[in-house]
Amino acid sequence: EELAMQCPATGSCEEASTTHDVLEPPTIDISPLVNTNQHSAGEWDAAAEAVARACEQWGFFQVLNHGIPQALLDDVVSKGRELFSLPKTEKAKFKRTETNARGWYDDELTKQTRDWKEGFDVGHVPEPDKPPDHPSNVVAEGYNQWPGESVPSFKETIDEFYSSAALVAQRLLEGIASHLGLPRGHFAPSFEPHTSYLRLNYYPQCPEPSTLSVNRHTDAGALTVLLQEKGTTALQVNHKGTERWVSIPPVDGAMTINVGDMLQVWTNDLFVAPEHRVLSQKDRDRFSAPFFYNPAYHADIAPLPIEGERKADDQATAAGGLAGQGKGRYRPVNWGEFRLRRFAGDYSNQGEEVQISHYRLDA
Numbered sequence: 001e002e003l004a005m006q007c008p009a010t011g012s013c014e015e016a017s018t019t020h021d022v023l024e025p026p027t028i029d030i031s032p033l034v035n036t037n038q039h040s041a042g043e044w045d046a047a048a049e050a051v052a053r054a055c056e057q058w059g060f061f062q063v064l065n066h067g068i069p070q071a072l073l074d075d076v077v078s079k080g081r082e083l084f085s086l087p088k089t090e091k092a093k094f095k096r097t098e099t100n101a102r103g104w105y106d107d108e109l110t111k112q113t114r115d116w117k118e119g120f121d122v123g124h125v126p127e128p129d130k131p132p133d134h135p136s137n138v139v140a141e142g143y144n145q146w147p148g149e150s151v152p153s154f155k156e157t158i159d160e161f162y163s164s165a166a167l168v169a170q171r172l173l174e175g176i177a178s179h180l181g182l183p184r185g186h187f188a189p190s191f192e193p194h195t196s197y198l199r200l201n202y203y204p205q206c207p208e209p210s211t212l213s214v215n216r217h218t219d220a221g222a223l224t225v226l227l228q229e230k231g232t233t234a235l236q237v238n239h240k241g242t243e244r245w246v247s248i249p250p251v252d253g254a255m256t257i258n259v260g261d262m263l264q265v266w267t268n269d270l271f272v273a274p275e276h277r278v279l280s281q282k283d284r285d286r287f288s289a290p291f292f293y294n295p296a297y298h299a300d301i302a303p304l305p306i307e308g309e310r311k312a313d314d315q316a317t318a319a320g321g322l323a324g325q326g327k328g329r330y331r332p333v334n335w336g337e338f339r340l341r342r343f344a345g346d347y348s349n350q351g352e353e354v355q356i357s358h359y360r361l362d363a
């Protein structure tokens with residue numbers, strides 16, 4: 001409604017999007033969710049509400065006081081850049097393959113379009129004390145491949161970022177659960193163990209700026225915790241599906257958060273996983289590091305009986321109306337299956353990429 005009011009009745013929204021681009025997702029101080037014992041219960045509730053409201057209204061927001069030290073974030077950027085600046089022959093030694101989704105690559109496809117970028121992916125390791133390619137660490141999508149000594153202390157930095165980002169996602173999900181009228185720890189069992197993915201993105205300078213670095217897409221998991229390098233704004237969100245692409249600039253000290261497909265299913269569309277894309281830059285390159293907080297492979301994700309909908313149903317029944325208005329709109333999505341089907345679509349252009357819409361009951 002907000003957007004419609006800004007559009008002249010006879011004109012298009014184009015004008016609004018170029019002249020009133022002050023619209024931006026909120027920045028939230030999540031210290032109460034992270035440093036729980038330094039804050040009151042009321043502060044915790046207020047932070048949880050702010051997070052949930054941002055999930056409902058934007059699906060994107062920025063968080064401050066997330067608990068990841070700035071020095072670690074700076075290290076991720078510098079080590080990540082070092083990795084991508086290695087000669088291609090060096091990077092080829094840990095390139096991903098048809099049977100191993102993890103490692104370095106420069107052939108990513110999003111929506112059957114080749115992305116203007118290089119990437120490096122690592123995922124969860126069931127037994128961290130054993131070598132990355134030990135049979136117990138080879139999971140459905142592959143195993144981690146590391147650059148070794150060509151980028152000193154790369155693995156240590158990335159491992160630390162991986163576990164710190166997971167903690168941020170867990171704290172946010174506690175707030176979200178509470179907002180939905182569920183116990184704080186409601187989501188935890190679905191992430192035992194979590195199968196999260198950490199991606200490093202390098203976007204080279206691009207001579208043709210209309211090229212998209214990453215085509216429009218939603219993230220498949222529950223929540224994404226994104227590190228954006230300072231100095232360039234390239235990420236955009238399709239705000240409420242209006243085709244008004246709003247920029248999400250990096251905010252000093254903040255992590256950028258977005259809702260993924262699984263949280264959309266859990267909340268039965270109360271939260272929507274926002275479509276986003278990355279523009280290429282004519283005058284410089286860019287680095288980013290999204291951490292995708294993913295459920296356990298065995299988890300079946302299905303709409304939760306959430307408070308607002310329970311109330312709507314109770315009222316409808318009391319008024320002699322139709323109960324079940326808040327019925328689940330999706331059949332259960334097994335995360336392991338969904339992840340593998342999505343990956344098959346990313347890697348080759350055979351067939352359509354799987355979407356949660358394929359699991360909709362009214363489809």
Ligand SMILES: O=C(O)CCC(=O)C(=O)O
Nearest residue numbers: 199201214235278288290
């Ligand atoms: O580079 C970014 O800011 C976001 C990248 C992204 O959306 C992704 O890798 O899924």
Ligand SMILES: [Fe+2]
Nearest residue numbers: 217218219276
């Ligand atoms: Fe994304």
